[in-house]
Every structure is written in structure tokens, then in C-alpha cells.
Amino acid sequence: MDKLNRAFYERDTIEVANDLLGKHLVHLENGIQRVGKIVEVEAYLGQHDLACHSSKGLTKRTQVMFGPAGYAYVYLIYGIYHCVNVVTEKEGQGAAVLIRAVEPLLNIAIRTQGPGLLCKAMGIDKRLNGHDLLSDDFFITTCPDQLPMTIIKKPRIGVHYAKHWEKRLLRFYIKNNPYVSRR
DNA sequence: TGCACGATGAAC
DNA sequence: TTCATCGTGCAC
Numbered sequence: 235m236d237k238l239n240r241a242f243y244e245r246d247t248i249e250v251a252n253d254l255l256g257k258h259l260v261h262l263e264n265g266i267q268r269v270g271k272i273v274e275v276e277a278y279l280g281q282h283d284l285a286c287h288s289s290k291g292l293t294k295r296t297q298v299m300f301g302p303a304g305y306a307y308v309y310l311i312y313g314i315y316h317c318v319n320v321v322t323e324k325e326g327q328g329a330a331v332l333i334r335a336v337e338p339l340l341n342i343a344i345r346t347q348g349p350g351l352l353c354k355a356m357g358i359d360k361r362l363n364g365h366d367l368l369s370d371d372f373f374i375t376t377c378p379d380q381l382p383m384t385i386i387k388k389p390r391i392g393v394h395y396a397k398h399w400e401k402r403l404l405r406f407y408i409k410n411n412p413y414v415s416r417r
Numbered sequence: 418t419g420c421a422c423g424a425t426g427a428a429c
Numbered sequence: 430t431t432c433a434t435c436g437t438g439c440a441c
Contacts, residue, residue, distance in 0.1 A: 295437060313434030315425050332424060350425045392424055
């Protein structure tokens with residue numbers, strides 16, 4: 235179980251998104267370790283990507299996205315749920331990968347299929363915005379016995395406002411995995 | 418200072 | 430299809 239290093243995140247966003255599938259997301263909170271296998275992600279390519287929050291430019295909200303790779307960008311959506319992203323590429327690109335669903339592996343009590351639910355299930359909220367994913371309480375590791383898997387590519391969810399970007403195949407998930415959202 | 422609107426999820 | 434609920438970004 236090797237923790238993913240800075241070089242892993244500091245690469246092309248689409249490659250990072252694909253490589254994150256099958257990896258283990260780990261969060262330690264109050265002595266409880268929660269682990270979920272990443273089964274669904276979306277790539278947000280940076281300032282030119284109209285579906286990406288960083289397309290608004292550098293603001294208080296997006297500053298984490300414009301920072302160095304390997305940090306968590308957590309935000310509140312619809313005033314109710316949180317969503318987690320991992321920042322990718324070189325500092326200043328404003329690119330990230332949204333984690334949309336995980337498969338419960340350890341200490342996860344409720345459903346995790348969807349970005350809002352997985353955050354709720356793993357105790358992830360705004361306190362973790364800007365948190366280093368190379369820390370000891372919130373990180374991602376390789377899966378020791380990862381079997382071969384087929385990756386499905388689809389348009390991203392809920393980005394109808396993003397003009398032609400809506401059609402880009404930037405959502406990736408593991409084929410036939412029951413924990414993928416909206417199938 | 419105010420207001421419209423979400424990278425959602427669940428109910429009806 | 431509707432609704433809960435609030436931080437953000439932008440208009441005024």
C-alpha cells in the first residue's frame with residue numbers, strides 16, 4: 235500500500251483521473267480509519283474548461299485548484315453536500331479530478347455512490363479544503379492486488395451550462411462496478 | 418448590498 | 430419534476 239506521491243498528481247489530468255480508478259481513498263478521523271476504493275471520477279481540465287470552477291479565474295474559492303498538485307479541493311454544493319477533488323498538473327493550471335464514487339472497504343456505514351454521498355460517508359467536509367494528500371490523515375494509496383478492469387468513458391454529469399464542454403468524455407468509471415453513480 | 422444559481426440526492 | 434439550503438461570483 236504505497237501512498238501516491240506528488241509526481242503522481244503533477245501529471246496530465248486525464249491520465250491522473252484514469253489512474254485514480256481502483257486506488258484507495260483513506261481518511262483518518264478521531265482514530266477511525268475510513269477506506270473506499272475509487273470507482274468513478276471526472277476530469278476538470280483547467281481555466282479554459284467552462285465546466286471547471288477555475289474557469290472563473292483565481293478567486294478565494296478556486297485558489298486551492300490553482301495551487302500545487304496533490305492537495306484536496308473540497309466545496310459545498312447546493313448548500314447541502316460536499317464534493318472532493320484532487321488538484322493535478324503544475325501549479326497555476328487550475329485543474330483537478332472530482333472523485334464521484336467509492337466502493338466501501340472499511341468503516342463506511344452509508345452509501346457512497348455519488349460525490350455528495352461519498353463525502354458524507356467518509357466524513358469529508360470543508361475543513362479538508364486545501365489539505366495535503368501527502369499527509370498522514372487524508373491520502374490515497376495504490377491497491378496491492380488490483381485486478382485488470384475496463385474503464386468506461388462518458389460525458390460529465392450536471393454541466394449543461396458548459397457549452398461544447400458538456401459533450402467531452404471526461405467522466406471515467408469502472409465497468410460493471412455496482413457502486414458507480416447514475417447508471 | 419442583493420441576488421441568481423449550482424460538478425446533488427431523495428421524495429413525490 | 431420538485432425541493433432543501435447556502436456560499437460564490439457578479440450585477441447594481
